[in-house]
Amino acid sequence: MKILKIFLLIVISLFLVILITIGGVYYYYIGRHPADNKKYPHYIGYLDPETTVSKDGFTLCEEKKPKYTHHGAPKRAYRINKKEFDKNIKSKYQNKGYTDYGYLNFRFIINCTGETGMFETIQMNMDMQEKQLQPEMVKHLFELTSASENWNIIKYKEEPVDYYMYVSYKIENGEITEILP
Incomplete structure (x- = not known):
């Protein structure tokens, strides 16, 4: 009886892991709402160099967006x-x-x-x-x-x-x- 409970617990756990993995893959490749990159070309929080104030000679080191957002740094x-x-x-x-x-x-x-x-x-x-x-x-x-x-x-x-x-x-x-x- 004890072995049966352990076996059922393992089977249920594996089933949940597989279900969550399938759900994640589905969301990532199919279920997400597409972003309108023409209407919204930048990410949330983007600071436009044309409308912001910088000291002369200020440049970003990378062309990609900065690593840490406002709450992370x-x-x-x-x-x-x-x-x-x-x-x-x-x-x-x-x-x-x-x-x-x-x-x-x-x-x-x-x-x-x-x-x-x-x-x-x-x-x-x-x-x-x-x-x-x-x-x-x-x-x-x-x-x-x-x-x-x-x-x-x-x-x-x-x-x-x-x-x-x-x-x-x-x-x-x-x-x-x-x-x-």
């Missing part, structure tokens, strides 16, 4: 760690009479040599609606964020790679109250 991206990044930014930030409330978000790429570029800036009020913040403050935070001294070179299979990063500043009365992620 942050812990390893900071030169020392996130706490030191926060401390560094807050110590260098100077409120020159700014009174803004809102969020300032930077999405960008760090290339394989540790240089930053292809910045996209999103400015919002506290209700997450687009709003222009004071240009001098945005420029100041851009300069602090884009400093290569803040960022690590990340490797994939022992080779330095390009990767995405984002930084969001919560601003209250012109002061940085929180830095995310």
Whole structure:
């Protein structure tokens, strides 16, 4: 009786493995919805070099898309760690009479040599609606964020790679109250 239970358990397990494998193969080759590459030529999160801001001479090391997306790199991206990044930014930030409330978000790429570029800036009020913040403050935070001294070179299979990063500043009365992620 015990041998029969073990045999049935093995047969059921094998059946499930085979069923899952067949389902995966079917989905991969037949069941997926086709992407409209003409309408959507780029992947989600693509930063267009024509519409983003970069320092002169910034180039990607690879033509393929960057290895790590926004949620995959942050812990390893900071030169020392996130706490030191926060401390560094807050110590260098100077409120020159700014009174803004809102969020300032930077999405960008760090290339394989540790240089930053292809910045996209999103400015919002506290209700997450687009709003222009004071240009001098945005420029100041851009300069602090884009400093290569803040960022690590990340490797994939022992080779330095390009990767995405984002930084969001919560601003209250012109002061940085929180830095995310």
